[in-house]
Amino acid sequence: MKTNEIRQVVQTRYGKFAAAAGRTVASCCSKPASKACCALEQGLYSGSELSSVPETARNLSRGCGNPTGFANLQTGEVAVDFGCGGGIDVILAARKVGGRGKVYGVDFTPEMIERAKEAVAQAGLPDSAIEFREASLDDTALPDALADVVISNCVINLTPDKDAVYREAFRILKPGGRLAISDILLTGPIDAELRERLQSMWAGCTGGALPEGDYWETVNNAGFSEVKIVARHLLSDPELNEMAHCPGEEYTPSPAANDLDRLSGKVESVKFTAIKPSLGFVV
Numbered sequence: 621m622k623t624n625e626i627r628q629v630v631q632t633r634y635g636k637f638a639a640a641a642g643r644t645v646a647s648c649c650s651k652p653a654s655k656a657c658c659a660l661e662q663g664l665y666s667g668s669e670l671s672s673v674p675e676t677a678r679n680l681s682r683g684c685g686n687p688t689g690f691a692n693l694q695t696g697e698v699a700v701d702f703g704c705g706g707g708i709d710v711i712l713a714a715r716k717v718g719g720r721g722k723v724y725g726v727d728f729t730p731e732m733i734e735r736a737k738e739a740v741a742q743a744g745l746p747d748s749a750i751e752f753r754e755a756s757l758d759d760t761a762l763p764d765a766l767a768d769v770v771i772s773n774c775v776i777n778l779t780p781d782k783d784a785v786y787r788e789a790f791r792i793l794k795p796g797g798r799l800a801i802s803d804i805l806l807t808g809p810i811d812a813e814l815r816e817r818l819q820s821m822w823a824g825c826t827g828g829a830l831p832e833g834d835y836w837e838t839v840n841n842a843g844f845s846e847v848k849i850v851a852r853h854l855l856s857d858p859e860l861n862e863m864a865h866c867p868g869e870e871y872t873p874s875p876a877a878n879d880l881d882r883l884s885g886k887v888e889s890v891k892f893t894a895i896k897p898s899l900g901f902v903v
């Protein structure tokens with residue numbers, strides 16, 4: 621699939637999900653085994669975090685981590701959420717940076733931004749706390765050196781040009797700024813023909829996942845240093861099955877059973893931090 625086709629497929633699938641989930645009260649993942657696509661059901665958010673977030677944002681949550689839990693956000697900081705979806709992490713971040721801080725939520729799916737704005741209003745946060753940008757992550761149009769922190773939750777695997785996304789994160793971070801990312805990657809390379817077929821389910825978080833070595837090379841090539849793994853989790857087969865058709869079976873087709881077997885034991889969710897060096901280059 622070409623870059624534009626991938627973007628279109630991802631946007632359409634998440635757009636339909638946002639439109640539908642905003643009308644219903646479906647829980648994040650409805651089946652007991654369905655925990656991988658959903659940081660909520662994995663227990664990665666605390667009870668008090670969840671109770672501070674409106675139901676719309678909880679229903680739309682499709683993260684694989686809790687980046688505000690390890691971003692070490694401080695009062696007064698500026699944070700940008702890459703792929704904010706229904707707004708769960710922008711709301712949590714806004715509570716941490718407080719009135720003197722600021723949070724930007726970037727997402728290219730207009731229906732998601734609409735839902736996230738509703739959630740922010742329901743959360744009772746002032747308009748000035750969070751700004752949204754409808755934009756692709758490789759070109760956010762945010763100013764240079766704006767942010768102390770870029771967070772992202774299960775999104776960068778969905779982007780067709782990860783080099784450009786990490787370069788963009790580097791550009792908008794202040795020198796000394798940091799990444800706090802939760803994402804999906806492969807423990808090693810997979811056959812080209814399997815990768816090709818997986819692209820049909822690109823919205824599911826395996827179609828675009830990079831092999832680990834390529835992923836860290838991308839982060840380092842963008843200029844980041846001090847990559848620290850906070851946690852990693854090898855997906856079980858039921859988790860992999862669920863993750864593969866995220867945000868839900870009705871939006872993303874299930875992969876062939878045989879293809880899932882071949883991916884078994886090769887897909888991980890990883891949480892990590894990294895730093896934009898203060899002088900803007902890696903020593």
Ligand SMILES: C[S@@+](CC[C@H](N)C(=O)[O-])C[C@H]1O[C@@H](n2cnc3c(N)ncnc32)[C@H](O)[C@@H]1O
Nearest residue numbers: 634681682683703704705727728729756757773
């Ligand atoms: C798996 S959901 C995660 C949403 C949110 N981070 C969460 O934890 O619930 C992926 C989100 O990333 C957005 N997204 C995917 N690719 C994107 C891109 N290239 N540019 C901007 N947003 C993107 C989708 O629209 C969707 O809202």
